[in-house]
Amino acid sequence: MPGKFFRYQYAEGDIVTMKKQHPCGSKQWEVLSAESEIRFKCCGCGHIAALSRAAAEKATVAVKPSEPKGSPAE
Numbered sequence: 795m796p797g798k799f800f801r802y803q804y805a806e807g808d809i810v811t812m813k814k815q816h817p818c819g820s821k822q823w824e825v826l827s828a829e830s831e832i833r834f835k836c837c838g839c840g841h842i843a844a845l846s847r848a849a850a851e852k853a854t855v856a857v858k859p860s861e862p863k864g865s866p867a868e
């Protein structure tokens with residue numbers, strides 16, 4: 795789908811909910827770094843994984859910013 799590249803904004807400290815559950819039972823991952831590759835740490839077991847941005851976007855259900863700021867409206 796040309797023209798629509800970034801579905802999600804990833805930033806350090808964000809909590810990302812993934813489609814697939816990790817073997818430890820957690821679906822939530824903390825963003826460690828967001829560059830051409832996104833590095834995640836599993837919130838359940840601390841496992842670290844790196845995904846390309848495209849793969850990360852496919853696997854992501856929701857991104858929750860670590861510090862909500864600005865307007866409370868979505």
Ligand SMILES: [Zn+2]
Pocket residue numbers: 816817818819820836837838839840841
């Ligand atoms: Zn885990």
